[in-house]
Amino acid sequence: MATVGKPVDAVVTQVADRDQRRGPDMFCTVRELGGDRKTYEVSQRENCFGQAEPGDRVEIRKDPLGLLDPRLPDSPDQRNTTEITLAVTAGLTLVLAGGTFYGGQRRRGR
Known part of the structure; x- marks a missing residue:
């Protein structure tokens, strides 16, 4: 909100x-x-x-x-903490997406 x-x-x-x-x-x-x-x-x-x-x-x-x-x-x-909240959310989303992508690449590489 x-x-x-x-x-x-x-x-x-x-x-x-x-x-x-x-x-x-x-x-x-x-x-x-x-x-x-x-x-x-x-x-x-x-x-x-x-x-x-x-x-x-x-x-x-x-x-x-x-x-x-x-x-x-x-x-x-x-x-004005909206900017901090958006930055933290974007960072965590990127880490999660990167981890998921990396895990999928390792699995297909076999």
């Missing part, structure tokens, strides 16, 4: 640690700073682990299709 998600500036208004039997315990209430000024309740599934304090400005990612809930960044200084 980070690749196609729309970055939106927001502020954390509340962080709550609820004691529940099932599901996430940490919840962050986040309000958009611009646009519609919508308020979202973000759980641990959307990366709320208590790393943000009320009043902190964060950049949430919103799904352009509206299918997924908004997501908090992994760390306070995480902004």
Whole structure:
């Protein structure tokens, strides 16, 4: 979602640690700073682990299709990690393709 998600500036208004039997315990209430000024309740599934304090400005990612809930960044200084993610994915794909090709050539060479 980070690749196609729309970055939106927001502020954390509340962080709550609820004691529940099932599901996430940490919840962050986040309000958009611009646009519609919508308020979202973000759980641990959307990366709320208590790393943000009320009043902190964060950049949430919103799904352009509206299918997924908004997501908090992994760390306070995480902004443009899309390039790193793409580079790592491309590198691992090349290593995997090279290994598969090499294994197929060794097998046919007999």
